[in-house]
Every structure is written in C-alpha cells, then in structure tokens.
Amino acid sequence: MSRRLVGSAAATLVMVLAAGCGGGSQADGKIELSLGLFSDFGYDKLIEEYMASHSNIKIEQRKVKMEQHNTQLATQLAGGRGAADIVALEEGVVSQFRASKDKFVNLAEYGAKDLKDQWAGWKWNQGTADGGEFVLGLGTDMGSLGLCYRADLFAAAGLPTDRTEVAKLWPTWADYAKVADQFAAKTPNVKFVDTGRNVYKAILDQTEEGYFAKDDSYIAEKNDKVKTAFDTAAALGTKGQTGALEPFSQDWNVALKQGSFATTTCPAWALALIKAGAGDAAAGKWDVTTAPGGGGNWGGSFLAVPKQGKHPKEAYELAKWLTAPEQQKRIFKETGNLPSQPKVYQDAEVQATVNEYFNKAPVGQIFATSAESLKPTYRGTKDSKVGPVFATALTRVEQGKQSGAEAWTQALKEATDAAK
C-alpha cells in the first residue's frame, strides 16, 4: 500500500511537472512562439499582422519589467527550460549574456550574417561574438542621446527657451554645469536636473571605453573619463542641484508631475516615459534638444533565440521580420523607439517626424543627428555588475551622506570586487 501511495504521488508529480513545462506545439497543429519582452517594443500590431500572414504560427507576448526580465531569463537559461522562444536582450546586459552564448542559437546558422549591412556597424557588433562569427541577437532600437528640458522653467530662470538657443548654452557638460548654477541662482526651489546618476551615465555613454577597455580588461580606476563623469555628476549633487531621484521610479514620476526638476537626459526611448509621467497637463512644456558633449548611445535592445526553444528556425524568421527596416520605421512612428539602422533613421519620413507632446520638437532629426555622431561605448562582460555601484555612490552624495571623494573611493573598492 505504501509503495502504491509513493508511486501514485510520484506519478502525480510527474504529471504536474510535465504540464508546467509544456508549451510549444499545440493541439490545433499551430507552431506556438513566445516573445519575452520588457517595457514597450511596439510589437502589438506587427504581431497580429504576422499571425495573419503566417496561418501556422501563433505568437504570445510576455511583458515584464526589465530587471525582472533579465533575472528571469538568467534563471531560465540556467534551468534549461521556461525561456521564451525569442527574448529581448537590453544593450546594458547583452555583453553579460554574450558570455553565456552557448545557451543561445547562433543565428548565423540561419543566414543572419547576410543581414549585417542593415544595422549601424556598432549595433551589429554589439549583438555578435567571436569576431562576428556568432550572431547572438538582431538589433531592435537604439538609445541615441538627447536632453529634455522644461521651457517654462527655463523662461522663469531667465534662460533661453528655443531649442537651438538652449543647445548653444551647453556644448560641453562643464557648460551644462554652469547653466545649472545660473538656474539655481534664479529659481532655488526647482532642481536643475532629476538625478546626477543619469548625467553620469550619459557622459559615460559618450566615451568609447568606460569601465572596461576593448580587450575586456577592467580600467575604471585609471580611466580619467570615468572620474570626470563622476566628478561632474557628484558636483551637481553636492550643490543640491539634483532632485536625488531614483531614475524612472514612482518618485521620479511624481516629481515630473509636480514639475520639480527642469532638465533630464533623454535617450530616444525616454520620451515616452516622460510623457507618461508628466501627463497631459505638461504637454508642450517639455522640449528636447541636443545633449552636451555630442552623441551617445544608452539602451536599445536585441532579439535573441535561446537554444532551449523548440522552433529556432521559425523564431529566427520572426525576429528577422520584426527587426527589418520596414518594421523599425513603423515602430518609430508609433512609439518613438529610434531605429538602429542608418537607412531607416536617414529616411526622409523619419527625419521629418515631430513630437507633438514635446512642443513639436523635430525628434527624428535630433536623434538621427545624435546617432550619426555617436561613439558607442564598449560594454564589458561585467559592465552591468560594475555600473550600479557608481550609481548608488552618486545617490550617497545626493543624500548628503558622503562627499564626492568619499563616495568615489568606496565605489572604486566595491567596483573592483564586482569586476573580479
């Protein structure tokens, strides 16, 4: 009796487990593909069209927050099951997943290398390994840098409000800091910038090497550019010119709504976040212009195919279609996510795009120009482990807990540990 009980319990368990990790082919004979995404890739309509034209394919989107997405994906890759057929890899973590590329399908096997010329060279390179022999992911959007500012708050501080005039105020980040001083003198109750962390991140994204040299060696402590970026941001924090906000958090949203800061760094994808946070009441108040220090890239993603999926070929076909020029153009028009393909962002229609919410700013032109001049930063394998250490260090400065120098010393120590 006891053995039978154990037996039946085990059988039940096996059934439960089998049901849990099912998926893939369905009873109706359709191939089921899942897409693991975060935030808004703008794929809803595209997917419906794809299913309409491919009657044998059924697509399911899974959207979660980015951090959760990355963690989930890591555990799914480790466990060997559960990952979506196509997963999005964000630029900040793609190098980390590249180190585990044996868990992914080499898209070159399905002819991905023929598509190479669609993308900006650096974007293609970020998604590949082994000198381009291993194609990990196909590029979706990119995060070309701009700077967003509240024109009404600038007017109150006696600063110019026209976006070309504003751009002339800050050719460099040092000039930007000077504008911050002027702004603070006139309007002490409004913070000049939301957070020093984003300033730091933006400056760093304008250099070719940050924490890691192109040979993946750790160079943060001897790279002057990291120190300069940190000092610039820390100085803003020490002077109380930042809102000391966690970027893109609930507090950040509230501050946007209350109009308690006047500028923020704007990668193309951030426009949607600002609009959502500030709401309709602030329509036309926010504007976007060129960032100090030239072009840079922050964010943007890739579509990759984990090896554990059952239909790698169909998954590749879908990823290829979703990242194709025609689709990237449509996504830009619908969501504002900037295409990572020169032919698309140079397209007359894309260049002519204006954003109504941001005081009819010619976003197509601003971001495409920034994209042309950008020097992509090399992301080391452990970039995503080191970066947050410096971010929290800047928060300590903004909270008044440490001086810039103290925060820097502690950050270097922690970063060296994280880079081990």
Added chain:
Amino acid sequence: MTVTRPETEAAPAVSVSPSKEPKRFRLSHWDARYTPYLIIAPFFLVFGIFGLYPLVYTAWVSLHDWQLIDGNQGFVGVANYVELFGDAKFWNALFNTLSLFVLSTVPQLLAALGLAALLDRGLRGSAFWRAGVLLPNVISVAAVALVFAQFFGRDFGIVNFLLGFVGIDPIDWRAETWASHLAVSTMVMWRWTGYNALIYLAAMQSVPKDMYESATLDGAGRWRMFWSITVPSIKPTILFTVVTSTIGGLQLFAEPALFDPGFAANNSTGGSDRQFQTLVLYMYEKGFRLFDAGYAATVAWMLFVVVLIVAIINFALTRRIAGKG
C-alpha cells in the same frame, strides 16, 4: 518524539509463538503500528522533495564556484564561507536583518496581544472588528509596500508632511539607517499584527471563564488577570507565534525590496549604502544580480543557521517568561 502505544507493548507478551498467531490479529497489529506513519508520510515526502532536497542541494552549491547561468565552475571547499565571514556586507545585512526583526516583531506581538485582549471583551459587532484586523494581511504585500513607500516619500510623502506640522524637518527615509528600519518595520507590523491578534484571540476564548470569575472574587484587576491568567493560559500559542514570526521576520524580503526605489532598476542593494539590505536581499543581489549562485547559496545557508539559533533562543526565552505564571 516517541510514540508508545499500549497495544504494541502488550503484543510481544501475547505472541509467544508467532506462527500460531491468527492472521487477522497480526494484520490489525500491523495496522495499529504503521498506519500513523503512513498517514504522515505524504508530508515528509513533499517536504523531502521541496524542503530537504533544495536544502542539501544549496549546501552542495555553496561549496562550489557556481555561476547562475553557466553552472558549476569547480569545487572550492569552504572558500565561500571563509570569504563570507570576512565580508562586511554580510555582517551589515545580518545587523539589518536582526534590527528589523526586533523592531518589527517585538512591538508587533505585544500590540497583537493587546488587540486580542480588546477583541475578547465582547465588543459590539465583534465579527466586523475581527474580520477588520485581518484585512491588512489579505492585501498583497506588493500593494502594501507600494503604498507605504509613497507614505515615506522624501519630497511628497504624507509622513513628512504630517511631521512638518509638529516642526520636524523632512526625513529622508531611505538615506538614514534608523529611519529606513523604522519605515520597513511599520510595514511589517501593519501586515502581521492583526493576523497574530486573531490567533491570540482564538486561544483566549478557550481560557475557562470561571478562572476569571474566581479571580474577580479574589479582587484581581483586569491588568493582573491579563498577565496572571490570560497570558500563561495561551502560552503554547504565544510560543507558536514567536517561532513563526522569527522565521518570517528573519526572511524579510518583499518589504525592504519594494521600499528601495532602485529595486525596479538594476541596483537593488537596499539603500544607497545598504541601509536596509537584509540577508535575503543580499542573497538576491549576489545570486540574481551578480549571478554568483555559489556565494548566494552560502548566504542562504548562513541565514538558515541564524534562523535556527534565534528560534532556539526565542523558544527557550518565551518558555521561561510564559512559564512564570
């Protein structure tokens, strides 16, 4: 635990010659002897699969250099444990965990006791009040944490707003260690006080009323009766809540995690300088942000040991205190 049954003791005396023993008798004898084990077996089976196996496997992982995605990178012995004992971040997390545990559990259980005593006095609409105290526990922890995170906002939080009325400057609830511990503890207390109060209430209602009656005749006041009759009578229940609160309190994760606005981003360290990073948060950071599964497993095992030690201390202390009456 030893289970002695009269039948089993008597059995050998009867069956001097087992071969002659009737089959029917032997069956019922076996039935009496083994059925209890059989009935509790499913629990241990499930516990073995979902409790013991992960526990042992975690210990195994903690002895290796183990990367989350790429798996086993080689046996390293106790190297992870050696590193852990010299890791200031671990001790910081341990301090935070114990501090948060004391700050939330002690007032929580005392408040629950008081609340239960009030509910036990036969209020009008008692069902309403009793259901009411359980409400905070029914609401999802994520929702509670989000609301409290807003309450304790630095710039636009309602707590700072109210403190402003009594002339206290705004507090940066996430920057100061003590302030953050206070805020997180408030969340925990909000969620669990009612739950524990209901458990105490159930126990209080089974205390014989004649004990109170005779105490009243002897001239005892309410306060005296509460400490001399009620509390000693519900001793086992208090023990139970102390042990479960200990286990829950030391495994605190969701509340501090969601209190940290960085949790949604990629830097969930429980404050800019780990002001409220608990052991579980530290384990999460190591395992799921830095992908160092070996070290995370080591933290997990140390947490297990800490819970065990604190639970034993608690058990002994509570038994002694409650035993006085």
